[in-house]
Amino acid sequence: QKEVEQNSGPLSVPEGAIASLNCTYSDRGSQSFFWYRQYSGKSPELIMFIYSNGDKEDGRFTAQLNKASQYVSLLIRDSQPSDSATYLCAAPQGDSWGKLQFGAGTQVVVTP
Amino acid sequence: GAVVSQHPSWVICKSGTSVKIECRSLDFQATTMFWYRQFPKQSLMLMATSNEGSKATYEQGVEKDKFLINHASLTLSTLTVTSAHPEDSSFYICSAKDPGPLMGELFFGEGSRLTVL
Numbered sequence: 001q002k003e004v005e006q007n008s009g010p011l012s013v014p015e016g017a018i019a020s021l022n023c024t025y026s027d028r029g030s031q032s033f034f035w036y037r038q039y040s041g042k043s044p045e046l047i048m049f050i051y052s053n054g055d056k057e058d059g060r061f062t063a064q065l066n067k068a069s070q071y072v073s074l075l076i077r078d079s080q081p082s083d084s085a086t087y088l089c090a091a092p093q094g095d096s097w098g099k100l101q102f103g104a105g106t107q108v109v110v111t112p
Numbered sequence: 113g114a115v116v117s118q119h120p121s122w123v124i125c126k127s128g129t130s131v132k133i134e135c136r137s138l139d140f141q142a143t144t145m146f147w148y149r150q151f152p153k154q155s156l157m158l159m160a161t162s163n164e165g166s167k168a169t170y171e172q173g174v175e176k177d178k179f180l181i182n183h184a185s186l187t188l189s190t191l192t193v194t195s196a197h198p199e200d201s202s203f204y205i206c207s208a209k210d211p212g213p214l215m216g217e218l219f220f221g222e223g224s225r226l227t228v229l
Contacts, residue, residue, distance in 0.1 A: 034218075043205045043223040044156070088155060098146045098209045098218055102155040 003027075006089050006103035013083075013110050019076040021106050023089030026070070033072040034100065035063060036088040044088055047074070079110045115139060116208050118221035125196055126229055132192045133224045135162075135206030141186035142208035147179075150203040150223075162189040162206075196228045 003026040013019040023033070032051035036044035050056045050063040050072065062075040076083055089103040115138040125131050135145055143164045148156040160181055161169040168181035178200075180192040189208075193200055205223040 043220040099158055104155045
């Protein structure tokens with residue numbers, strides 16, 4: 001069974017520091033990965049997706065994908081209290097972009 | 113950007129009753145929508161794929177007779193939890209993919225929190 005694994009945390013990060021989140025996956029055939037942010041009681045919102053090896057940057061967020069090692073990470077630079085949320089890593093099941101398998105999520109707490 | 117809307121946001125019902133949740137794509141047509149369920153402090157689990165004009169496809173372990181899905185139009189999918197029980201209390205979230213050219217354009221509804229007493 002395909003699995004997406006994340007450390008549940010909580011990950012405590014001082015304001016202004018870098019938060020580093022990791023995700024590993026079991027399906028070597030997975031080609032693309034998504035990072036979602038979910039505030040308590042709310043639905044997930046897409047932060048970014050990545051499908052090429054290497055880094056992808058979008059504002060304060062950088063996703064890193066290493067297909068050989070089967071991990072994808074998310075860096076949050078200059079962490080703000082508003083970044084406190086659960087971050088979900090997801091990969092499509094099969095060839096459908098809509099059917100996502102989510103990791104358990106990592107809770108991030110940014111402390112002032 | 114594309115928006116997916118769910119209704120109701122909150123619903124409380126008695127055990128044994130049925131509850132219908134609507135998922136609408138507001139500014140795009142969605143031939144396929146997806147229904148997820150999230151229990152407290154757990155991640156989202158895909159329940160089923162809703163296909164416009166045809167039967168839904170359910171994930172393993174999800175009872176199709178209990179979770180009725182209807183996708184009667186290109187902008188509306190409904191999930192009906194039949195004979196709800198307290199263990200069905202959960203956060204139900206739908207999603208739809210904008211059929212545009214951009215990869216990753218999967219939009220989630222606001223979610224519907226069901227509490228069964």
